[in-house]
Amino acid sequence: MTGVYNKVGVAGGSDHGTGGEVRQGGVLGVLGAVLTFLSVLFILLTFPLTAWSCVQVVLEYERAVIFRLGRVIKGPAKGPGLIWFIPWLDDVQKVDLRTFSACLCPQQVLTADSVPLLVDAVVFYRVVDPTLWFTRVQNGCDATHLLVQASLRAALGAHTLTDLLTQRPRIATRMEEALHTSSRPWGVQVQRVELRDLRLPNSLQRCLASEAEAERTARAMMIVAEGEVKASRTLRAAASELSPVALHLRYLQTLASVDSGASIVVWIVPTEIQ
16 A cells, blocks of 8 residues: 555656646746847837847858747748847857868778778768757767768778779768768758778788789780680691692791701701601
8 A cells, every 4th residue: 555655646746747847837938928028118119229239130141040048939040131139038040051061080991801991081061950950969060070980981891992992983872861861850961972082001002013913914924825826726727728839838938037047956857757
């Protein structure tokens, strides 16, 4: 029974606390409305002396979010042009809607095939919802930069070095889609992410250069071998079409073309023995 009474008492206390918070919020709302009404009345009575301090200019590429008594005024962000506010009740926060560009510090990334890379990237983003920009994130620029860095490491770490070198635009597009989904709740739109440079360690560069040189040497040897095979086939086909007399004349012509000054010993064997 004591446990039942304790539960009922706790529940009752919780309901009482919730009701108190609701009543407190209602009282604060009424008080805010009264202060707003008195402020507007004071501005009207002292017009035009106080009118100059109640007007602010918002540029074409800016938007203003107004906090009245700590709460955002309902509706879209204000501007551009002249906006009206109450100086002693409102806090006006402006945000630039132009595209920002930020160079990320070089990131050490390990690819899927265990290749260490030093990645240099640049990101372009802009604010699309000023209200979310001020209410959902404390420092939007720093948060966006950190998000791009983390996404960059995750995206590049899931691909091999060959994929990074051959599919760079495709990887950048996937990163933009992922960043757009992650940053949208903050009122930010990541427009582009560009990989400016991929730097390899010096030792790995030498290994890749040696590998490329070996591949080119092997390819050259294969080409020479294929040429010799084709030449031998062509000579065989030409020899099969020669008569014995023509073959003998060709043999004598070859002997005549031998350099007499060279240290070469030529043994002449009759064709009947061959």
